[in-house]
């Protein structure tokens with residue numbers, strides 16, 4: 001279930017409903033930063049259309065599939081199609097008949113398979129590797145990417161015709177940084193979701209200040225990262241009591257915020273504030289990196305950055321976030 005009440009999540013829900021009403025033969029491209037909920041959005045589109053909801057939802061993560069296997073995973077193969085192909089195997093487009101095939105990180109498909117993929121989108125048919133048979137598919141194809149596909153097209157790594165074919169029906173998933181008001185709802189949801197596994201009550205008390213602290217972080221890894229922080233924090237909360245600020249795992253603090261995340265939220269501020277905020281983000285990113293490189297040693301980090309240790313200590317003191325990080329060290 002897609003949790004959130006922020007304006008951007010409400011708009012996303014509307015968009016999902018509109019898209020889900022289209023015929024399954026219409027391909028959908030979901031764009032959004034990593035961990036923002038792209039697969040969840042795809043599952044909603046699958047669930048809301050009566051022509052796909054009875055079939056399977058087949059996720060294929062193309063970013064981890066070695067190049068040779070990607071073709072087989074998508075199109076299937078005949079026995080002996082390549083070394084190691086001992087048996088015939090059905091691919092995602094066959095398995096997903098009457099359902100949905102979700103292609104995560106579609107930008108990773110090699111040029112070789114992009115042509116075959118285009119054929120599936122255009123003709124709704126394909127041939128398993130090593131076969132001349134033609135198989136029809138009626139699966140809804142939903143592709144996701146967190147990379148700028150157009151840049152890949154310009155570098156010659158992604159076919160332009162495939163790009164235009166994919167982007168007809170596009171959904172953008174906003175970064176968590178643009179919907180921080182959803183953090184309390186998401187945290188409650190994740191507590192309930194993981195309570196049993198970590199052995200805490202599903203309605204665990206949350207100390208005042210926890211949501212504020214989490215909302216002050218950058219979340220380059222978006223909702224997935226928030227979920228991880230909740231799991232880690234639950235594990236360190238005293239059994240059955242309260243989730244306290246001091247239990248919060250320090251993640252999301254020192255990681256580097258995404259450029260898009262920064263610009264999107266900063267561009268709405270008055271210039272002096274935006275400028276100050278940008279400097280603060282940069283200062284924190286910069287020193288978090290240096291401190292990471294030196295294992296938290298302030299003098300060494302200062303030397304690496306070309307300032308006096310006293311100056312870095314001052315910056316750390318004036319920065320809530322770094323100070324907390326140091327306490328944990």
Ligand SMILES: Nc1ncnc2c1ncn2[C@@H]1O[C@H](COP(=O)(O)OP(=O)(O)OP(=O)(O)O)[C@@H](O)[C@H]1O
Pocket residue numbers: 001002003004032033034035036037038039040041104146186189223224227
């Ligand atoms: N709005 C939301 N409500 C509830 N759970 C969410 C929401 N968004 C994301 N999640 C949860 O966060 C985790 C990451 O989401 P998901 O896998 O859909 O992201 P993704 O964009 O596909 O990530 P990646 O780019 O890493 O593939 C999942 O456990 C998912 O259930």
Ligand SMILES: [Mg+2]
Pocket residue numbers: 038039104
């Ligand atoms: Mg994903």
